[in-house]
Amino acid sequence: MTEPQLDGEGPAAPPRANGELVFDDPWQRRLFATTMALCEAGAFTSGEFRDRLIDQIDAVPGPYWCSWQDALEHLLAERQLCRPDELTARVEILTAHSAH
Numbered sequence: 001m002t003e004p005q006l007d008g009e010g011p012a013a014p015p016r017a018n019g020e021l022v023f024d025d026p027w028q029r030r031l032f033a034t035t036m037a038l039c040e041a042g043a044f045t046s047g048e049f050r051d052r053l054i055d056q057i058d059a060v061p062g063p064y065w066c067s068w069q070d071a072l073e074h075l076l077a078e079r080q081l082c083r084p085d086e087l088t089a090r091v092e093i094l095t096a097h098s099a100h
Contacts, residue, residue, distance in 0.1 A: 010054075011054050012057070024065075031065060038081075044079060052071040073087060
């Protein structure tokens with residue numbers, strides 16, 4: 001299985017420094033890893049996610065990783081991979097763990 005590809009440039013390109021991905025907080029790293037795992041599992045393609053991320057960035061400009069989270073949440077809901085109440089509960093759990 002091939003690793004999902006990320007744009008190196010353009011609106012969907014993750015922040016980088018010296019070629020390495022940049023995460024300001026642990027939740028961003030977990031969000032990235034979760035998205036890549038879902039791509040590798042075949043839940044959606046990296047291209048589908050990239051397109052959704054670009055749409056999200058265009059629709060609601062804001063912090064990059066918040067746009068990433070919104071794009072993933074919308075894609076999960078659209079594909080019915082996670083019910084909204086389950087998603088809310090999981091976000092709350094991750095947020096609580098990030099606070100420690």
